[in-house]
Amino acid sequence: MSDIEQIPVTMTVNGKKVQRFVEPRTLLIHFLREDLNITGPHIGCETSHCGACTVELNGMSVKSCTMFAVQADGAELTTIEGMANADGTLSALQEGFRQMHGLQCGFCTPGMILRAHTLLKENPNPTEEEIRMGISGNLCRCTGYQNIVKAIQYAAAKLNGTEFQEAAE
Amino acid sequence: MNDMTPTREQREAALEGMGCKRKRVEDIRFTQGKGQYVDDLKLPGMVFGDFVRSSHAHAKITKIDASEALKLPGVIAVLTAEDLKGVNLAWMPTLAGDVQMVLADGKVLYQNQEVAFVVAENRYIADDAIQLVEVEYEELPVLTDPFKSMDPDAPVLRPDLDGKTEGAHGPRKHHNHIFTWEVGDREETDKAFEEADVTIKELISYHRTHPSPLETCQCVASMDKIKGELTVWGTFQAPHVIRTVASLLSTIPEQKIHVIAPDIGGGFGNKVGAYPGYICAIVASIVTGVPVKWVEDRMENLSTTSFARDYHMTAEIAAKNDGTVTGLKVHVLADHGGFDACADPSKWPAGFFNIVTGSYDFPAAHLEVDGVYTNKAPGGVAYRCSFRVTEAAYCIERAMDILAQKLDMDPADLRMKNFVKSEQFPYHSALGWEYDSGDYHTAMRKAMDTIGYRELRAEQKAKQEAFKRGETREIMGIGVSFFTEIVGAGPSKNCDILGVAMFDSAEIRVHPTGSVISRMGTKSQGQGHETTWAQIIATEIGIPAADIMVEEGNTDTAPYGLGTYGSRSTPVAGAAIALASRKIRNKAQMIAAHMLEVSEYDLEWDVDGFQVKGNPQARKSMKEIAWAAYHAPPPGMEPGLEAVSYYDPPNMTYPFGAYLCVMDIDVDTGVAKTRRFYALDDCGTRINPMIIEGQVHGGLTEAFAIAMGQEIRYDEMGNVLGASFMDFFLPTAVETPHWETDFTVTPSPHHPIGAKGVGESPNVGGVPAFSNAVNDAFKFLGSTHIQMPHDAWRIWQAAKDLGAHG
Numbered sequence: 024m025s026d027i028e029q030i031p032v033t034m035t036v037n038g039k040k041v042q043r044f045v046e047p048r049t050l051l052i053h054f055l056r057e058d059l060n061i062t063g064p065h066i067g068c069e070t071s072h073c074g075a076c077t078v079e080l081n082g083m084s085v086k087s088c089t090m091f092a093v094q095a096d097g098a099e100l101t102t103i104e105g106m107a108n109a110d111g112t113l114s115a116l117q118e119g120f121r122q123m124h125g126l127q128c129g130f131c132t133p134g135m136i137l138r139a140h141t142l143l144k145e146n147p148n149p150t151e152e153e154i155r156m157g158i159s160g161n162l163c164r165c166t167g168y169q170n171i172v173k174a175i176q177y178a179a180a181k182l183n184g185t186e187f188q189e190a191a192e
Numbered sequence: 193m194n195d196m197t198p199t200r201e202q203r204e205a206a207l208e209g210m211g212c213k214r215k216r217v218e219d220i221r222f223t224q225g226k227g228q229y230v231d232d233l234k235l236p237g238m239v240f241g242d243f244v245r246s247s248h249a250h251a252k253i254t255k256i257d258a259s260e261a262l263k264l265p266g267v268i269a270v271l272t273a274e275d276l277k278g279v280n281l282a283w284m285p286t287l288a289g290d291v292q293m294v295l296a297d298g299k300v301l302y303q304n305q306e307v308a309f310v311v312a313e314n315r316y317i318a319d320d321a322i323q324l325v326e327v328e329y330e331e332l333p334v335l336t337d338p339f340k341s342m343d344p345d346a347p348v349l350r351p352d353l354d355g356k357t358e359g360a361h362g363p364r365k366h367h368n369h370i371f372t373w374e375v376g377d378r379e380e381t382d383k384a385f386e387e388a389d390v391t392i393k394e395l396i397s398y399h400r401t402h403p404s405p406l407e408t409c410q411c412v413a414s415m416d417k418i419k420g421e422l423t424v425w426g427t428f429q430a431p432h433v434i435r436t437v438a439s440l441l442s443t444i445p446e447q448k449i450h451v452i453a454p455d456i457g458g459g460f461g462n463k464v465g466a467y468p469g470y471i472c473a474i475v476a477s478i479v480t481g482v483p484v485k486w487v488e489d490r491m492e493n494l495s496t497t498s499f500a501r502d503y504h505m506t507a508e509i510a511a512k513n514d515g516t517v518t519g520l521k522v523h524v525l526a527d528h529g530g531f532d533a534c535a536d537p538s539k540w541p542a543g544f545f546n547i548v549t550g551s552y553d554f555p556a557a558h559l560e561v562d563g564v565y566t567n568k569a570p571g572g573v574a575y576r577c578s579f580r581v582t583e584a585a586y587c588i589e590r591a592m593d594i595l596a597q598k599l600d601m602d603p604a605d606l607r608m609k610n611f612v613k614s615e616q617f618p619y620h621s622a623l624g625w626e627y628d629s630g631d632y633h634t635a636m637r638k639a640m641d642t643i644g645y646r647e648l649r650a651e652q653k654a655k656q657e658a659f660k661r662g663e664t665r666e667i668m669g670i671g672v673s674f675f676t677e678i679v680g681a682g683p684s685k686n687c688d689i690l691g692v693a694m695f696d697s698a699e700i701r702v703h704p705t706g707s708v709i710s711r712m713g714t715k716s717q718g719q720g721h722e723t724t725w726a727q728i729i730a731t732e733i734g735i736p737a738a739d740i741m742v743e744e745g746n747t748d749t750a751p752y753g754l755g756t757y758g759s760r761s762t763p764v765a766g767a768a769i770a771l772a773s774r775k776i777r778n779k780a781q782m783i784a785a786h787m788l789e790v791s792e793y794d795l796e797w798d799v800d801g802f803q804v805k806g807n808p809q810a811r812k813s814m815k816e817i818a819w820a821a822y823h824a825p826p827p828g829m830e831p832g833l834e835a836v837s838y839y840d841p842p843n844m845t846y847p848f849g850a851y852l853c854v855m856d857i858d859v860d861t862g863v864a865k866t867r868r869f870y871a872l873d874d875c876g877t878r879i880n881p882m883i884i885e886g887q888v889h890g891g892l893t894e895a896f897a898i899a900m901g902q903e904i905r906y907d908e909m910g911n912v913l914g915a916s917f918m919d920f921f922l923p924t925a926v927e928t929p930h931w932e933t934d935f936t937v938t939p940s941p942h943h944p945i946g947a948k949g950v951g952e953s954p955n956v957g958g959v960p961a962f963s964n965a966v967n968d969a970f971k972f973l974g975s976t977h978i979q980m981p982h983d984a985w986r987i988w989q990a991a992k993d994l995g996a997h998g
Contacts, residue, residue, distance in 0.1 A: 046316070048316065049316075053315075056231075056232075057234075057314075060234070061225075062225070062229075062231075062232040063224075063225020063226070064225070065229070065231075065406075065407065065457065066231065066487075067406040067407065067408075067457075067490070068490040068916070068917050069489055069490060070490065070916055070917060070918065072916075072917035072918065072922075073406060073490075073917060073922075075406055102225065103223075103224065103225030104224070104225045106224070106225075107224060113220075113223060113224070117223040117224065118223075120219065120223050121215055121216065121219040121220070121223055122215065124215075124216070124882050124883070124885075124886045126219060126222055126223070127458075127718035127719070127720065127886060127887075127890060128405070128406070128407070128455075128456065128457045128458040128717055128718030129218065129219075129221075129222030129223075129227045129455065129457070129718070130227075130229065130405075130406045130407045130457030130458060131406050132222050132223060133225045136223065154925070155924075155925040155926050155928075156925075156926055158924075158925050159924040159925055159926045160924075161924075161925075162406065162917070162922050162924060163406070164404065164405055164406050164458050164460070164890070164894070164922070165458055165718045165886075165890045166886060166889055166890050166893075167889035167890050167892060167893035167928055167931060168889075168893070168924075168925040168928050169889050169928075169930065169931055170886060170889065171925070172925065
């Protein structure tokens with residue numbers, strides 16, 4: 024084993040308090056995936072371009088591949104594993120992604136949904152342009168984004184209690 | 193009749209069979225973060241492997257010293273080519289008939305080439321150790337320009353081939369030459385050019401790019417030394433082929449190798465080949481006896497595990513004054529990098545590039561491809577493409593536009609004039625293919641009418657006049673692209689991978705309660721096979737798709753298949769699924785006849801069961817028949833209800849489409865805005881329109897990226913310049929245009945359900961549509977061809993060169 028000093032960190036992840044010792048250089052994404060077995064957030068680029076590792080940290084969207092676990096000490100985190108409704112059913116966003124075919128390989132999806140989740144808190148009724156700008160830190164190689172936009176509009180309508188109307192082609 | 197009895201329509205809808213926009217079953221796990229990708233796998237005692245890579249593009253290796261690295265706590269081993277020689281794995285065969293270094297053997301041929309493999313307790317320690325491995329290089333002259341590969345004094349890249357005048361695909365004419373591939377009739381084509389009224393000639397380059405799925409290439413290899421069994425989980429688009437290759441290379445018997453492809457985070461051709469990382473992880477697990485994980489980072493992915501395109505195509509067309517084409521000549525200079533690791537069917541060194549006559553009735557054609565080595569990453573793979581079809585489609589679609597310009601004809605009219613006519617199918621092309629079906633004129637007309645083509649041309653003309661008068665700095669381009677693809681590789685008569693015929697397979701097992709488990713030789717990487725394969729079975733055997741489970745990727749349980757790439761899944765495995773289903777239905781008919789005490793010839797199929805002809809009340813549903821198959825089969829009949837089908841297609845399938853792109857370009861900034869993009873696809877029978885549309889959106893976005901900026905570029909020292917997402921263009925939601933999709937349906941006459949495949953069409957047809965739009969915008973200023981990629985800088989440069997900046 025490496026003889027680098029281990030630092031204690033405490034955080035609340037998906038409503039559960041966790042406490043671990045980590046090397047100071049451990050990235051938050053590796054802490055989540057390797058130490059906590061939370062494998063929903065993915066690693067796509069290690070340079071904070073792709074957003075596959077996006078989680079919500081203290082109410083903000085954060086790319087967990089470019090943050091150290093120790094920097095998240097004391098924070099409150101939500102990952103895709105914490106997105107379902109309390110009764111286990113799919114949340115509005117999860118449902119929207121499925122209904123609107125907003126995913127294909129699924130690799131970007133956990134980060135994309137987490138970004139959309141925070142976006143809808145910042146702006147509960149975004150225009151298409153605001154959605155496109157709002158998710159521009161998250162890359163998808165499969166869908167061409169068009170159905171992701173619809174998925175987020177679907178979820179916004181559901182959360183706002185308004186009727187979702189699919190835009191005409 | 194009881195009011196509660198479902199109607200025929202209700203029973204049909206309950207199946208969620210072919211043609212319905214069934215929601216995807218995969219999404220349940222993917223939207224909850226419960227996908228199982230390779231890097232999610234954790235095994236007891238698992239260690240981590242990572243590469244020491246070359247900083248030089250061409251150099252001798254004079255020394256590798258791993259002693260400092262080995263002193264680092266947590267480092268288990270450092271493998272070099274010398275170690276691999278002990279197990280005869282320092283080099284490996286490529287799919288293209290060449291050999292490739294697994295670890296640098298005495299020299300390196302491209303930047304970031306694998307030099308040593310560090311095995312450590314975790315990825316952080318492996319990274320630390322990489323920095324401690326000392327490698328000494330003696331630099332050699334670097335060759336990055338394929339046009340200089342065959343210069344008399346070009347540096348020798350491959351001393352291992354010294355004196356080898358015969359390659360895997362015929363004679364080699366230079367030390368950096370790989371193959372020459374010739375198709376067509378040279379004499380007849382020359383004659384067409386001699387007799388032509390008009391000819392055009394243009395060098396059309398399709399730059400080097402990369403599929404870059406969001407998940408990189410990765411694997412976990414685990415050798416159980418007691419049982420002598422090797423298990424490899426990996427990002428494999430073709431898991432069975434990987435198993436066979438692993439067995440041939442390692443000499444472990446194939447039944448003791450378990451290859452598993454779990455969920456895959458996108459492939460696009462990147463995950464077809466066998467890469468040094470897989471080999472090294474396997475060897476490291478054999479050496480250490482513990483599981484070894486290897487995960488590429490993004491820079492490694494972009495700079496080493498293959499590339500796509502890098503084709504430099506000189507196209508010539510001969511035509512009459514009225515626009516009728518009479519001959520096509522193409523020469524391709526193909527840059528394969530340091531090793532020919534092309535992922536094509538083994539006998540096709542340039543893939544199916546001989547589809548380059550496209551959708552047009554060329555009476556004569558001749559094609560010659562020269563493959564050469566350079567100091568670049570080896571490849572190339574078919575990036576969302578059926579083996580060089582994207583290059584071919586780009587070549588012919590650009591060349592047709594250039595011809596139209598020379599003839600002062602509208603590019604859409606020129607295409608309409610030369611299309612293969614619907615009554616000519618099956619059509620034999622001058623370069624050897626038999627196009628199975630098509631209705632090009634109908635598709636093109638529909639596209640032009642929908643988008644208002646003539647009105648757009650009038651608007652463009654008015655804008656050009658306004659530009660000339662100095663009233664606007666914006667110009668407008670209309671990109672026309674009509675492509676014919678060739679997919680579904682392929683018939684055993686012409687397609688194999690390392691000798692294995694390119695069939696595909698399905699196994700379907702109906703359980704006593706009428707539910708189904710089915711397994712295929714394909715492997716989805718996002719295409720949604722778990723959803724669509726069940727739809728085919730549902731329609732064929734009348735069991736609801738919701739009761740059908742589809743499993744892929746486990747080579748122990750799935751029948752042998754050649755995997756998913758080249759849009760081959762639906763044309764090949766889709767057919768196997770239909771035929772296996774029909775075997776089940778045939779047996780079910782015999783069981784139903786026994787149950788109803790009639791002759792099987794008195795029965796007819798009706799949605800989800802068999803009924804007596806003329807007496808539909810007397811019927812047995814598939815659920816009832818399934819139970820009977822296990823409970824009381826007819827005397828003399830084997831119990832059970834299952835079937836396997838291996839399908840060797842009689843021909844390829846030929847999807848086609850008409851794409852139109854309207855673009856506005858600011859000549860002073862070079863910024864190009866896609867105003868409209870309309871894509872009409874004809875992929876034959878449509879299994880799930882929602883998924884087709886999603887595939888088209890995704891493929892068009894990749895086409896947009898490639899045409900408008902995505903490139904793997906090298907400087908003259910061989911430094912790779914596009915190896916991170918900082919430099920390699922992947923469009924975000926902001927740049928990505930809005931897509932309009934449409935379709936016609938011309939079923940394949942030889943496919944059991946008439947389907948042709950669609951995944952790659954948008955990439956094949958999309959790139960020429962974008963590039964033609966840019967070129968179309970500039971042609972009134974006197975330009976004939978501007979090379980891709982068309983990023984803002986290059987468009988600005990083109991405008992400047994044409995004097996548009998005043």
